[in-house]
Amino acid sequence: MIAYIKGILTYIQDDSIIVDVQGVGYEIICANPFVFQSFEHNEVFVYTYHHVREDTQLLYGFKNEEEKYLFTKLISVSGIGPKGALAILASVDVAGFAAAIEREDDAFLTSFPGIGKKTARQIILDLKGKLTVAVDYSSATESAFKQNKNEMLVQEAQEALKALGYTEKEIKTVIPTLQKEKTLNTDELIRKALGLLMK
Incomplete structure (x- = not known):
């Protein structure tokens, strides 16, 4: 049984998402695929139910337990x-x-x-x-979902800082602070990081 899928969200369709796990694309059918839109082209964690019948095997995906x-x-x-x-x-x-x-x-x-x-x-x-x-399950899973999303935002901020010319060593010095930030906005994280790096 496939309990969850963790990989890069490569595509969102009307009734499913495609998650790439080390070069293998898993199609996961969801009630509302667009709840994962903020993770597109980034790593995503999807709870799954593996439905097996004689004529088909399907994966159904959910944002929480x-x-x-x-x-x-x-x-x-x-x-x-x-x-x-x-x-x-x-x-x-x-x-x-x-x-x-x-x-x-x-x-x-x-x-x-x-x-x-x-x-x-x-x-x-x-x-x-x-x-x-x-x-x-509500409070625990909602907290985990928010944490997962914050990790994705920090990762996006890291990539932006690399594009601006900062080295891995420099970026690592500000990551712990960024991870503690309670924000849903990548731009805010980048501004915070730049402020720290310019000190």
């Missing part, structure tokens, strides 16, 4: 396949979906494409009381 957990629970419900599970993930957060299950909200569940009353009742029957663990 809680989404992957919900996906695996959904496809265990009779009447819901991977496509249906992705359609749900594309338009709802895990905590909101778990809350709807606990309150047995049929109307909410039948608002998703392909989910009728019978399937909605089956989802409630199979998953009520089983999704609270998914919600517990």
Whole structure:
């Protein structure tokens, strides 16, 4: 089983992303591929579910463990396949979906494409009381995702500094400070680094 993929995000398509791992391109189907857009042409970490059937093998990707957990629970419900599970993930957060299950909200569940009353009742029957663990993942996985993104921004800043003529030795002196910066902007990191290097 392929639990995750770590490599260079080379391409984003309407329903999937392509991640290059040492020269091998893995196509990973996602509910919303564009959540990974900030990592394009940089290293990305994607949680995956390896779906194997007699006639095909597919990789499904998620930005965190809680989404992957919900996906695996959904496809265990009779009447819901991977496509249906992705359609749900594309338009709802895990905590909101778990809350709807606990309150047995049929109307909410039948608002998703392909989910009728019978399937909605089956989802409630199979998953009520089983999704609270998914919600517990939230804070930890969100923190990990932010950390991963910050590493990518620092890497982008490093490349920019190299292009400006700074040596590896010089750049290494400011990396620890950049890694502590809480920013979502590469330009801010570059300005901070330049300020430190000019002292």
